[in-house]
Amino acid sequence: MGEVATVRERMIDAGEILLAQRGYGITLLEVMHMAGTPRGSIYYHFPNGKEELAVEVARKVGDDLVQVVARIGRKKDDPVAFLQGLVDHHTKRMVAADFGEGCPVLAITVSVDIDSPELDEAVALTFERWTEAVTLQLRAKGVAATLSADVASTIVSAIEGAMVVCRATRSAGPLKRLRAVVPSLVGPTSRRRSPSRPEGS
Numbered sequence: 001m002g003e004v005a006t007v008r009e010r011m012i013d014a015g016e017i018l019l020a021q022r023g024y025g026i027t028l029l030e031v032m033h034m035a036g037t038p039r040g041s042i043y044y045h046f047p048n049g050k051e052e053l054a055v056e057v058a059r060k061v062g063d064d065l066v067q068v069v070a071r072i073g074r075k076k077d078d079p080v081a082f083l084q085g086l087v088d089h090h091t092k093r094m095v096a097a098d099f100g101e102g103c104p105v106l107a108i109t110v111s112v113d114i115d116s117p118e119l120d121e122a123v124a125l126t127f128e129r130w131t132e133a134v135t136l137q138l139r140a141k142g143v144a145a146t147l148s149a150d151v152a153s154t155i156v157s158a159i160e161g162a163m164v165v166c167r168a169t170r171s172a173g174p175l176k177r178l179r180a181v182v183p184s185l186v187g188p189t190s191r192r193r194s195p196s197r198p199e200g201s
Helices: 002-025 028-035 040-045 050-075 079-096 104-109 117-140 145-169 173-189
Strands: none
Touching: 002 028, 002 040, 002 050, 002 104, 028 040, 028 050, 050 079, 050 104, 050 117, 079 117, 079 145, 079 173, 104 117, 104 145, 117 145, 145 173
């Protein structure tokens, strides 16, 4: 049973990378080659095809984002430092991929050849979970409830948009500029303790 789960996870991981690189136009055959799995694994693990794989990728991305938010939240008590830590995380990922990968869920969202209520729901839930996780962290760090929700929605949208521009320009500039304006998003109601530095610096 463990081996079956491992093959499925490898295919989901491969699907995530390919979707991040090239969008929904990928094929399951390409996923199989990247995952190093036999042809039969496609039909066994994803009998409903690429749509089913994309749903699982969206769910995995949601899980990963919630974990990232929690991890950075544990390290950063100040709301500004926390938000900048989120931006730093995505900046590092873009640079590590040499600007060749974006957000796989965004890539699914902007595809025009998808007619799947289940996939639409999975994608929407990913962004909702990410936004809710950021909201809860901001509230725990002393930001008012309404402002927390507004800032969380704004930072999620801003990170996604900045990643698109970073990839198009092959530059981390848009994310770095987003990081610089984060203090203005939270405003004077936050419990700022000290100026923050990029995560890992």
